[in-house]
Amino acid sequence: MNITAILTAAGIVATVGILIGILLGIASEKFKVEVDEKEILVREALPGNNCGGCGYPGCDGLAKAIARGEAAVSQCPVGGTPVAEIIAKIMGVSVGDTQKKVAFVMCNGKCDKAVTNYKYSGIMDCNKAMVVPGQGGKACTYGCMGFGSCVKACEFDSIHIVDGIALVDKEKCVACGKCVEACPKKLIELVPYKNRTLVQCNSQDKGKEVKSKCSVGCIACTMCTKVCEFDAIHMNGNVAKVEYAKCTECGKCALKCPVKIILSDKLEAVPEKVEKMSVAN
Known part of the structure; x- marks a missing residue:
């Protein structure tokens, strides 16, 4: 066995290894992708469901958008207010309406x-x-x-x-x-x-046609819009639509509705009154 040949081969391998290591080190520095520390912290705070409900491709996409200021700290629907508050602290902003x-x-x-x-x-x-x-x-x-x-x-x-x-x-x-x-x-x-005042119908058919297809469809009578004192319910074509920001949950629209398609806590509380009103109408 030639010891000189073995040492020469080992030296060559070691030299090549050192050169490759140096080149990889230079390449990693030259081509490295800077990662925002805030993005990492935001990603850790997100629940990790990757459901896409935020409008971004998973939690990674949302974390990047929040870190860049392109998405609200409360954008995650799964995490809700608790997660929004954590992210707000990371980003140094207020939570706002969540x-x-x-x-x-x-x-x-x-x-x-x-x-x-x-x-x-x-x-x-x-x-x-x-x-x-x-x-x-x-x-x-x-x-x-x-x-x-x-x-x-x-x-x-x-x-x-x-x-x-x-x-x-x-x-x-x-x-x-x-x-x-x-x-x-x-x-x-x-x-x-x-919000407890909700319209349980989406039909755009007119009154008589609606009733021929469903006993609890909106007949577009507009009684709910007339009785609302807060301008919180309007007609969207032939169906009533609640404007939630204006609704005070007074329940008058639900009480007046002759076909009972408007949900309301007030409606559940006074069934006898509702029955009398529907008969009168």
């Missing part, structure tokens, strides 16, 4: 309320059923089909099909907006958690 929101389904066409044209036995998926004649068995083409595309989209088990329509569990909902995107009829919206 009121909790929840998803709300603008339909009350349950099995005993909505008229059915035929018994549907096709694919149980709202988006696919949109191309089927009649869009499912229900007569109202504006209402919830009840096939659960929103249920499949929800990662938090906060929305289910109950009695033929989608129903949101307000306590589980994090307002990620996935159900809003999944609904092909745009029946789901994000509303303030504290």
Whole structure:
């Protein structure tokens, strides 16, 4: 065995290794990507669900946007106020308005309320059923089909099909907006958690036609808009729409509604009065 040859080979390998190490060190310094320390801290504060409800591609994308000042510190719907407060301290800003929101389904066409044209036995998926004649068995083409595309989209088990329509569990909902995107009829919206005055209809049909399809559809009588003292409810075409920022939860619109499609705590508190009003109207 030639010792000189072995030492020469070892020397060459060592030299090459040293040269590669030096080159890698130079390259890492020359091409390194500067990472904002605030971005790292913000990312650590985010819950890590990567649901996309913030409008960015996952928590990494949101952290980068917040660190750059392109997104609000309260942008994460899952983390809510607690996470927003942590991020606000990291960014050195105030939290601002971070009121909790929840998803709300603008339909009350349950099995005993909505008229059915035929018994549907096709694919149980709202988006696919949109191309089927009649869009499912229900007569109202504006209402919830009840096939659960929103249920499949929800990662938090906060929305289910109950009695033929989608129903949101307000306590589980994090307002990620996935159900809003999944609904092909745009029946789901994000509303303030504290708001209790909500219109359970989305139909643009006129009064008589609405009643022929659903017993609890908005008939566009405008009684709710006339009785509101705070200009908080208006007609959006043929359906009433609440302006949540103005609503004081007085419940007068719900009490006046002849078809009971406006939810309100006040309505639940005085059922006898409501019954008398509906008969009188």
